[in-house]
Each structure stands twice: as C-alpha cells, then as structure tokens.
Amino acid sequence: MQSTDDNIVILGTGGTIAGTAADPHDNVGYRAAQVGVEALVAAVPQLAGLSLQTEQVAQVDSKDMTHEVWQALALRVDHHLHRSDVRGIVITHGTDTLEETAYFLQRVLAPTKPVVFAAAMRPASSLRPDGPQNLLDAVRVASEAGARGVVAVLAGEVHGAAEVRKAHTYRTDAFSSGDEGPLAYVEEGRLRVLRAWPEGEAFGTDGLTRAPSAWPRVEIVTSHAGSDGRWVAALAALGAQGVVVAASGNGSVHQQLEAELLKLQAAGIRVLRSTRCASGPVLTTGSAVLPSAGLLTPVKARVELMLQLMAAG
CATH class of the missing domain: 3.40.50.40 (Rossmann fold)
Incomplete structure (x- = not known):
C-alpha cells in the first residue's frame, strides 16, 4: 500500500467512529469520543505493519466542535504537512460537523499533500461498525501518489472538501457531494479517481495565532x-x-x-x-x-x- 519511507499521520478528534454503546445492537444511543485513536488503528488488522503515526488532538463529539479544536487541529496538520517524511494525513472525526472542519482546513492550508477525513455512522462497539473500513480506505487514499487537498472517505466514496455534505441522518452512506458527485471511489483497496483533487490558494495560519475568542x-x-x-x-x-x-x-x-x-x-x-x-x-x-x-x-x-x-x- 505504501513505502515504509513515507509515514501516514493519523490525528484523532473523537466522533462516532470513536463512540461506544452498552448494547452492541445500539447504533444511535451511544456516547461519541470514547476510544482513543491508537485503539482505532489497532482494531484494523490490515493496518498492521504500515508506517503509521498516531496523535490525539482532541476527543469530542463533533456536534460540540469548537474553534479551539479547529485551531489546534489546523496547526498540527500544518506541522505534519511540512515534514518531508510524511506522505499524507488522516483525521478521524465525527460526521455532524465534518463538512465544516474539512472546508476550514482546505481553505486555511490548501495542502499539496492529501489530508483525509475518516468517520463513521455507527459506533466502534456496533456489531457491524463502518469505522474500520472507512479508516482503512482513508489510509489508502492518503497513500495515493498524486493525491492532494482535503477530502473525506466514507462508504467507499471520496468527497472533496468544497462539496462534501452530510445528506442523511442514519445510513452508512450518509454523505454526498451534491451535483458534483464523488471525487473518487475506493474499490477493494484500489482507487478510481473521477475528478481533480482539491486545490486553491491558502489563507494561511497567520490568523490562527489569535485566540479563537478573537476570531x-x-x-x-x-x-x-x-x-x-x-x-x-x-x-x-x-x-x-x-x-x-x-x-x-x-x-x-x-x-x-x-x-x-x-x-x-x-x-x-x-x-x-x-x-x-x-x-x-x-x-x-x-x-x-x-x-x-x-x-x-x-x-x-x-x-x-x-x-x-x-x-x-
């Protein structure tokens, strides 16, 4: 999937992908942001042996996303993007505000490396969680030669930051890119690209040095x-x-x-x-x-x- 000389950094922020419920049949009455990013990675056997680094930036239910988390996340993503040994970045995130965070990072950083959001509609404790496959697919996308910009990977679809939006309250294929359609598909570990990767001019991180209360x-x-x-x-x-x-x-x-x-x-x-x-x-x-x-x-x-x-x- 990738050269061991190229690291993929996985940043955890919480969300349903890290959620748990007392009953494994319960896919809605869970508590988000309960499982650390290291444990999420360890739960996907196919990721073993890859050159991965994990970091817990936040642990929040994404409905409660704050500008403080955005600031911390943007600065950590920017830090890792400047590392010559990093091929790409994966961010585990909740679905409720994923489209906002993704757009924020694309506009602030306009990265020339891939920054890939992985999320889930079912908690990690579910009998059939969707998070592990989405995380595996996100790492695959982050490892792709030529990939760039901020995207989100859910249910085998790759959505660009400018178009992605949550379009369903419950289904595992809850995300859409509206009229534009997905940017790419992940099919049995292979990437089929349909449109150009996100590009644009970055606002930069200078404005992020101010306290979020001053934004x-x-x-x-x-x-x-x-x-x-x-x-x-x-x-x-x-x-x-x-x-x-x-x-x-x-x-x-x-x-x-x-x-x-x-x-x-x-x-x-x-x-x-x-x-x-x-x-x-x-x-x-x-x-x-x-x-x-x-x-x-x-x-x-x-x-x-x-x-x-x-x-x-």
Missing part, C-alpha cells in the same frame, strides 16, 4: 415563511461581524428579513446568501441586493466569511 463572529439565519427579521438587529448588538442567510430556493429571502439584512450590510456587517436546498448554487440575478455564496452550503459559507474577515483584519 470574527459570523452567524447563520434562515429565511422561512413568517420571517420578519426584527431579531436580526440583535446579532449586531452581540458583536456579529458577518451573517449568512440560509435562503429559500435560488437564494430568495423573505422581504422583511431582507430589509433587516440590508440594514446590517449598510452598517458594515458582511452578509452572504446561501440556500436551504440540498443541491445547487445560488445564481446571481440582476435584482440581487445581497451577495451570493455560490455553491457553498450555509455552514461552509459561514466558514468562508469568517476567514475572509480574519484575513481582512
């Missing part, structure tokens, strides 16, 4: 029937520097909510329109008064806007 505050609001937007002004009072609106359809915003968002924009608070729809971009029209987030989902648009504000100082 720009960006919030998400939803446009829905009955929106009046009166409470949006409270976001500015609470220190929000940016707002993403999860709009309906092709970025359409309830007129009363839009009026309040325009007031924020006039006051210097950045606003982006994304969509509540599962797939498709927000196409800009001539009548648009709020900028589009393009293909970005609301949670990724929030990350993008936060990084833009951070870069602007």
Whole structure:
C-alpha cells in the first residue's frame, strides 16, 4: 500500500467512529469520543505493519466542535504537512460537523499533500461498525501518489472538501457531494479517481495565532415563511461581524428579513446568501441586493466569511 519511507499521520478528534454503546445492537444511543485513536488503528488488522503515526488532538463529539479544536487541529496538520517524511494525513472525526472542519482546513492550508477525513455512522462497539473500513480506505487514499487537498472517505466514496455534505441522518452512506458527485471511489483497496483533487490558494495560519475568542463572529439565519427579521438587529448588538442567510430556493429571502439584512450590510456587517436546498448554487440575478455564496452550503459559507474577515483584519 505504501513505502515504509513515507509515514501516514493519523490525528484523532473523537466522533462516532470513536463512540461506544452498552448494547452492541445500539447504533444511535451511544456516547461519541470514547476510544482513543491508537485503539482505532489497532482494531484494523490490515493496518498492521504500515508506517503509521498516531496523535490525539482532541476527543469530542463533533456536534460540540469548537474553534479551539479547529485551531489546534489546523496547526498540527500544518506541522505534519511540512515534514518531508510524511506522505499524507488522516483525521478521524465525527460526521455532524465534518463538512465544516474539512472546508476550514482546505481553505486555511490548501495542502499539496492529501489530508483525509475518516468517520463513521455507527459506533466502534456496533456489531457491524463502518469505522474500520472507512479508516482503512482513508489510509489508502492518503497513500495515493498524486493525491492532494482535503477530502473525506466514507462508504467507499471520496468527497472533496468544497462539496462534501452530510445528506442523511442514519445510513452508512450518509454523505454526498451534491451535483458534483464523488471525487473518487475506493474499490477493494484500489482507487478510481473521477475528478481533480482539491486545490486553491491558502489563507494561511497567520490568523490562527489569535485566540479563537478573537476570531470574527459570523452567524447563520434562515429565511422561512413568517420571517420578519426584527431579531436580526440583535446579532449586531452581540458583536456579529458577518451573517449568512440560509435562503429559500435560488437564494430568495423573505422581504422583511431582507430589509433587516440590508440594514446590517449598510452598517458594515458582511452578509452572504446561501440556500436551504440540498443541491445547487445560488445564481446571481440582476435584482440581487445581497451577495451570493455560490455553491457553498450555509455552514461552509459561514466558514468562508469568517476567514475572509480574519484575513481582512
């Protein structure tokens, strides 16, 4: 699978892949982030003998992901990417916020080596856990010659950081790349690549040296029937520097909510329109008064806007 001269670093952050339940038949009533990354690796016999290094960066349920963990993870990933003896990096992570963390790392680092997320929809204690296969596939992808950028590997599918999103609450094939489709498939240990690996210009880690409490505050609001937007002004009072609106359809915003968002924009608070729809971009029209987030989902648009504000100082 790989040369012993090339190390794969596996960073643990917790999640369902590291979760346990008292009953092995229970795939939903578990506690996430209970098993250390070394134990996760040891549970996959096919990984024995490979040149792997493990490090526990965090141990959290990903629904409780914090900017502090993002900061620590980005700095550790950056450290290992600069090592000449490291071929690639695997990150074990929960599924709930995987798409946000993956997008954050891609935009901050734009790595020229592969950074591969492995996750699971069933806990490690399950009768049929999906984590071991996903971890094995992630190591395979991280070992691939020519691979680069941040991707996620689940249920044999490889998704790029810009497109990946959780699309189902329970199934083991819970992830999608929307209209773009998977970047590649892992088939019996072999990689079939369909599209180009993620690339882009990195924001860099300079802004991450600040305490996360000083990072720009960006919030998400939803446009829905009955929106009046009166409470949006409270976001500015609470220190929000940016707002993403999860709009309906092709970025359409309830007129009363839009009026309040325009007031924020006039006051210097950045606003982006994304969509509540599962797939498709927000196409800009001539009548648009709020900028589009393009293909970005609301949670990724929030990350993008936060990084833009951070870069602007």
